[in-house]
Amino acid sequence: MEIFEHNLLFLFKNMPMLLSGALTAILLTFTSIIIGLVVGIMVTFFRIYGSKFTKKLMFAYEWLLKGTPPLILIFIFYFGLGNYLNLGEFFAAALALGLRSSAYQAQIYRGAVLSISTEQTEAGLSLGLSRFRTFYLVILPQAIRLSLPGFTNEFTIVLKDTPLAYGVGLVEILKAGRDILAQQLSAAIVSGKVTASLNPFIVYLTCALIYFVLFEIFYYSLNALSKKFQIPGFIFDK
Amino acid sequence: MADELLKVESIEKSFGKQKVLDGVSFILNKGEVKVIVGPSGTGKSTLLRCINLLNPPDKGKIYLQNKEITSLKHTLVPAVRQKIGMVFQHFALFNHLTAIDNVALGLLKVRKMNKTDAYKKAIDELNRVGLADHKDKYPAQLSGGQKQRVGIARALAMDPLLILFDEPTSALDPELIGEVLAVMQALAKDGMTMICVTHEMGFAKSVANEVIFMEKGKIIEQGLPEELFSNAKNPRTREFLSKISQLYGETGHK
Ligand SMILES: Nc1ncnc2c1ncn2[C@@H]1O[C@H](COP(=O)(O)OP(=O)(O)OP(=O)(O)O)[C@@H](O)[C@H]1O
Numbered sequence: 001m002e003i004f005e006h007n008l009l010f011l012f013k014n015m016p017m018l019l020s021g022a023l024t025a026i027l028l029t030f031t032s033i034i035i036g037l038v039v040g041i042m043v044t045f046f047r048i049y050g051s052k053f054t055k056k057l058m059f060a061y062e063w064l065l066k067g068t069p070p071l072i073l074i075f076i077f078y079f080g081l082g083n084y085l086n087l088g089e090f091f092a093a094a095l096a097l098g099l100r101s102s103a104y105q106a107q108i109y110r111g112a113v114l115s116i117s118t119e120q121t122e123a124g125l126s127l128g129l130s131r132f133r134t135f136y137l138v139i140l141p142q143a144i145r146l147s148l149p150g151f152t153n154e155f156t157i158v159l160k161d162t163p164l165a166y167g168v169g170l171v172e173i174l175k176a177g178r179d180i181l182a183q184q185l186s187a188a189i190v191s192g193k194v195t196a197s198l199n200p201f202i203v204y205l206t207c208a209l210i211y212f213v214l215f216e217i218f219y220y221s222l223n224a225l226s227k228k229f230q231i232p233g234f235i236f237d238k
Numbered sequence: 239m240a241d242e243l244l245k246v247e248s249i250e251k252s253f254g255k256q257k258v259l260d261g262v263s264f265i266l267n268k269g270e271v272k273v274i275v276g277p278s279g280t281g282k283s284t285l286l287r288c289i290n291l292l293n294p295p296d297k298g299k300i301y302l303q304n305k306e307i308t309s310l311k312h313t314l315v316p317a318v319r320q321k322i323g324m325v326f327q328h329f330a331l332f333n334h335l336t337a338i339d340n341v342a343l344g345l346l347k348v349r350k351m352n353k354t355d356a357y358k359k360a361i362d363e364l365n366r367v368g369l370a371d372h373k374d375k376y377p378a379q380l381s382g383g384q385k386q387r388v389g390i391a392r393a394l395a396m397d398p399l400l401i402l403f404d405e406p407t408s409a410l411d412p413e414l415i416g417e418v419l420a421v422m423q424a425l426a427k428d429g430m431t432m433i434c435v436t437h438e439m440g441f442a443k444s445v446a447n448e449v450i451f452m453e454k455g456k457i458i459e460q461g462l463p464e465e466l467f468s469n470a471k472n473p474r475t476r477e478f479l480s481k482i483s484q485l486y487g488e489t490g491h492k
């Protein structure tokens with residue numbers, strides 16, 4: 001019981017470190033998602049409306065990024081690129097996770113755009129709207145709504161991939177937890193009271209709990225957003 | 239001489255190696271209603287899509303009010319499409335907009351009307367198709383017949399010179415066909431110029447000035463509805479018309 005209390009107390013004292021790790025994880029998630037959004041929209045656009053060549057190019061891009069393990073991507077951007085351009089661990093991880101996400105986001109957006117009937121595009125054109133304005137006024141507002149559930153899912157996946165940045169030493173939640181453990185262990189060895197060392201089980205459970213809380217918050221908010229923008233009576237059935 | 243609105247002059251259209259339209263010509267006068275019939279895959283939809291330049295023809299010319307529209311710069315094409323209404327088989331309503339917003343979109347974004355005028359006109363057009371009460375419903379909250387009437391109101395709102403109907407009732411449950419045909423009949427009686435691809439022979443008999451029978455990208459026979467229905471010269475026409483009157487009923491829907 002004493003050990004349990006000791007553990008909690010220690011964790012409590014080190015909470016600021018975990019929370020600052022959580023903040024880093026949140027920032028990393030948002031940065032990656034935004035990179036993925038911008039690049040993903042461009043990929044979608046070129047894959048649907050581009051020339052034969054750009055369509056193939058975009059296909060290859062998606063295919064390569066989906067086929068590579070994210071940790072390897074992070075290493076490529078940090079260590080690989082590091083010889084020429086030092087992005088720092090945060091931006092290397094953000095770029096790797098963001099580009100990978102762009103491939104998945106492109107898939108979500110493409111599905112949404114293609115599920116909107118071509119008749120609606122023709123209806124817009126037949127009113128005398130230009131192609132671009134038809135896309136902007138008819139296709140885009142619907143594609144955004146149809147993409148929201150898939151986007152929510154992708155968001156939480158990126159969130160849960162952020163511990164991979166540990167691999168290049170970014171102090172996110174997992175690294176913070178591990179640093180706390182290490183600090184405590186060396187302190188215990190110095191003072192000779194090894195029995196009083198921190199239980200890894202509790203530390204990692206706390207890390208998991210923080211992720212779970214973040215997941216719940218984002219999942220709930222994004223779902224609420226999807227609901228708010230849902231088209232009344234519209235059942236997506238294609 | 240009749241007032242010539244649209245002239246289609248030997249147009250041809252191929253998709254890959256397949257020739258879908260093979261020298262189609264006709265003249266449509268102001269206030270005239272033409273019904274086009276023919277087997278599936280004959281190029282009826284393609285013909286309509288050539289006319290409003292969604293799929294411009296490969297050869298031949300189309301004139302609207304004596305001006306050729308088939309050789310226009312692409313920046314001038316939207317202005318032509320604005321004058322030609324189109325009603326779609328699957329309604330093609332904008333799913334994220336209410337009935338009235340569907341009708342008002344073209345008024346606001348193409349004709350640049352102010353909001354008050356645009357919505358006033360949109361309501362008038364919805365009234366014309368009997369749907370003013372449903373103005374705030376989204377497409378998913380409307381029946382098929384109601385959706386198609388919104389589709390017609392949306393086309394009407396642009397004050398088009400003519401409206402193209404591509405099988406406007408073929409996606410509808412039988413009990414909903416009548417309400418759409420009634421609206422179309424009323425439009426015809428009001429003097430709207432229309433080209434309708436439809437197999438509703440009752441409609442053709444009651445309002446068409448001419449029925450065109452197409453097969454394999456060509457016009458096989460054309461004439462007054464009563465002539466074509468009672469004594470078509472071409473055996474293919476006779477065979478086809480008797481087949482659809484068996485399928486859809488001799489009188490069609492009221
Ligand atoms: N965009 C396109 N690309 C390739 N082929 C096309 C295209 N549009 C139409 N076709 C082909 O052209 C032919 C004629 O099609 P169209 O839709 O004009 O026929 P239709 O007379 O309207 O038939 P239905 O009664 O089934 O609607 C069909 O064989 C169709 O597959």
Ligand SMILES: [Mg+2]
Pocket residue numbers: 282283284404405
């Ligand atoms: Mg067709």
